[in-house]
Amino acid sequence: MARILDPQGTLMDTLVQSGRIELRRARLQFEQADGTPFTAIDGVDLTIEPGEFVSVIGPSGCGKSTVLNVLAGFSKLDEGTATLDGAAIEKPGPERGVVFQQYSLFPWMTVRRNVEFGLRMKRMPVSKRETIARGLLGIAGLLAFENHYPDQLSGGMKQRVGIVRALAASPRVLLMDEPFGALDAQTRAVMQEVLTNMWQRLRTSVLFITHDIDEAVFLSDRIYVMTARPGRIKCVVPVNLPRPRTPEITASPEYVALVQRLRSLIRAESLQAMGGELAAGLAGIGMDVGPAGVEELF
Ligand SMILES: Nc1ncnc2c1ncn2[C@@H]1O[C@H](COP(=O)(O)OP(=O)(O)OP(=O)(O)O)[C@@H](O)[C@H]1O
Numbered sequence: 001m002a003r004i005l006d007p008q009g010t011l012m013d014t015l016v017q018s019g020r021i022e023l024r025r026a027r028l029q030f031e032q033a034d035g036t037p038f039t040a041i042d043g044v045d046l047t048i049e050p051g052e053f054v055s056v057i058g059p060s061g062c063g064k065s066t067v068l069n070v071l072a073g074f075s076k077l078d079e080g081t082a083t084l085d086g087a088a089i090e091k092p093g094p095e096r097g098v099v100f101q102q103y104s105l106f107p108w109m110t111v112r113r114n115v116e117f118g119l120r121m122k123r124m125p126v127s128k129r130e131t132i133a134r135g136l137l138g139i140a141g142l143l144a145f146e147n148h149y150p151d152q153l154s155g156g157m158k159q160r161v162g163i164v165r166a167l168a169a170s171p172r173v174l175l176m177d178e179p180f181g182a183l184d185a186q187t188r189a190v191m192q193e194v195l196t197n198m199w200q201r202l203r204t205s206v207l208f209i210t211h212d213i214d215e216a217v218f219l220s221d222r223i224y225v226m227t228a229r230p231g232r233i234k235c236v237v238p239v240n241l242p243r244p245r246t247p248e249i250t251a252s253p254e255y256v257a258l259v260q261r262l263r264s265l266i267r268a269e270s271l272q273a274m275g276g277e278l279a280a281g282l283a284g285i286g287m288d289v290g291p292a293g294v295e296e297l298f
């Protein structure tokens with residue numbers, strides 16, 4: 001069961017099962033400066049069930065944003081398929097909301113006008129879009145700021161408005177690329193709680209890209225771990241922690257064990273990705289370091 005905004009702008013339960021993402025044998029190449037192709041992702045299979053919260057983690061440069069850009073419709077695959085509810089993803093669309101690390105609010109519009117923007121484009125009547133915007137701002141704890149302008153808000157508040165704006169269009173899936181990457185640790189922790197609460201109420205399918213293992217475990221139903229160069233799926237880890245997720249959960253043995261397991265998986269990948277460069281760099285300063293030596297450094 002999913003929870004959506006009905007035409008009157010009130011939250012209601014629905015039996016409609018939508019928001020299923022499928023990526024099959026996905027391969028995408030970029031052209032390098034010297035004209036040779038570079039394979040960013042290869043053979044990537046990824047599924048998000050309707051209403052599921054799925055994270056993707058992996059070392060820097062492994063192709064996480066590439067996966068998200070394909071699902072958002074910003075990039076095209078060279079091989080394989082990307083579908084939403086069985087329909088091929090070919091270009092950006094309102095059924096897929098996107099939130100990036102950089103805030104993308106219109107500085108000349110108030111918070112509420114920013115949230116209403118997509119609904120105005122859909123020619124939704126004023127009273128209806130106001131109800132939806134105010135309802136979602138309320139859930140995000142931002143109603144008191146509806147008439148503020150973005151430059152009057154903190155970074156965390158701006159990002160909350162960005163998420164609310166993406167949700168206002170009732171997307172079937174929310175695609176988030178390191179949305180809290182620019183925030184300090186305290187704000188980030190609060191934002192994770194806000195997001196998990198909002199998701200619990202709305203049950204939109206979510207693809208969440210992060211390099212923060214704790215964040216992925218705290219938020220997700222399942223976590224895809226990617227390998228470095230070319231990006232492939234190394235493994236999929238289910239997160240069977242109870243919901244609602246609260247900060248106390250991070251002290252549970254299950255949480256701690258999961259974080260540790262993921263940390264060692266990522267560490268192995270990061271070492272592999274950086275190993276060659278590290279060895280070359282150290283050899284350059286007169287140190288004789290083979291793979292075992294690099295391992296010693298960590
Ligand atoms: N437009 C582009 N042209 C050429 N190469 C690109 C382009 N975009 C990405 N790449 C390369 O593709 C690989 C995957 O990039 P991507 O941005 O998906 O990685 P990422 O996992 O999101 O990294 P990060 O954690 O640093 O954000 C990288 O090696 C990157 O240099």
Ligand SMILES: [Mg+2]
Nearest residue numbers: 064065066177
């Ligand atoms: Mg990225």
